[in-house]
Amino acid sequence: MNKIKIAVQKSGRLNQDSLKLLKDCGISIDNGKDQLKASASNFPLEVLYLRNGDIPQYLRDGVVDIAIIGENVLIEKGTDIAIVERLGFSKCRVSIAVPKDAEYKSIQDLDGARIATSYPNTVLNYFKQFNVKPDIHLINGSVEIAPNIGLADAICDIVSSGSTLFKNNLKEVEKMLTSEAVLAASPNISAENQKILDKLQFRIESVLKGRKxxxxxxxxxxxxxxxxxxxxxxxxxxxxxxxxxxxxxxxxxxxxxxxxxxxxxxxxxxxxxxxxxxxxxxxxx
Ligand SMILES: Nc1ncnc2c1ncn2[C@@H]1O[C@H](COP(=O)(O)OP(=O)(O)OP(=O)(O)O)[C@@H](O)[C@H]1O
Ligand SMILES: O=P(O)(O)OC[C@H]1O[C@H](OP(=O)(O)OP(=O)(O)O)[C@H](O)[C@@H]1O
Ligand SMILES: [Mg+2]
Structure with missing residues (x-):
């Protein structure tokens, strides 16, 4: 039987809530968390455990049909990929922060500034509308430490409670976008898998309405x-x-x-x- 392939984050912020959502939809997944692939026993679905940041490419290539992914990742590198449903968890924002004691009046202050981030496209697109050109320093993790070690003048990263910024003596000065977990679909999904997606989406909507x-x-x-x-x-x-x-x-x-x-x-x-x-x-x- 044909099965729809869904990407779920292997480990990290989205993993547990994504699996809980599928479970609440009545889908039983037989894993083995160490396995990178698992099947549902009562729904035509196969789960591939992948890194959140890699998912846009897998959707584009049709390696997976659908995915639960952070919206901010789609904004950064998946603007061609459609959002099917907003899922209401892993809510956060992507912001610019500068050292707490730095003087900051407007975004113009960041013209030519070194900005450490894992979200270069998001930063460049945001700054473009103000005609400000930052100097991007690409870092994959622990971005908030960059200003303290003299690597950057500002950072762009995910903010939720704000405690990571606080602990690193930074202040949030521009909120560029808000994000939550979303269900996204491959642009190349087959008609057959689209039908399975419609069934899954109906279940997800019922669960989300119940949660509200x-x-x-x-x-x-x-x-x-x-x-x-x-x-x-x-x-x-x-x-x-x-x-x-x-x-x-x-x-x-x-x-x-x-x-x-x-x-x-x-x-x-x-x-x-x-x-x-x-x-x-x-x-x-
Ligand atoms: N502090 C947070 N509060 C709420 N949501 C968050 C927070 N940090 C990240 N997120 C959301 O969860 C997603 C996954 O974040 P996480 O830190 O687990 O993985 P990652 O490092 O982006 O990805 P990868 O799976 O590629 O290692 C992010 O893209 C974002 O949408
Ligand atoms: O505003 P806060 O509530 O402090 O959350 C923000 C932090 O959460 C995320 O990191 P995470 O804990 O996922 O670690 P990571 O850098 O290893 O992904 C993000 O990259 C920030 O550093
Ligand atoms: Mg993280």
């Missing part, structure tokens, strides 16, 4: 049910069931995670009791 919401159950006296229902954002209309105790109902609904606490507070204020909040595994609309 909670299932909420609560009890309320019957005379409060109407006002409570008005507060609920729900999928369609909430479920209302009678409780064994006369005059009381149980109300069930789905609440988006981001408005969760506001809604809960309002529900309590309007007479809801015994609230239960349950994670949603999948949401098929």
């Amino acid at each position: 919401s909670k299932y909420v159950l609560m009890n309320a006296p019957n005379d409060k049910v109407e006002s409570i229902i008005k507060l609920l954002p729900g999928m369609r209309s909430p479920t209302v069931l009678p409780l064994a105790e006369p005059g009381w109902s149980s109300i069930h609904t789905v609440v988006p995670k981001n408005s969760f606490w506001e809604v809960i507070d309002e529900l309590k204020a309007n007479g809801a009791e015994g609230l239960l909040v349950v994670p949603i595994e999948k949401m098929v609309l």
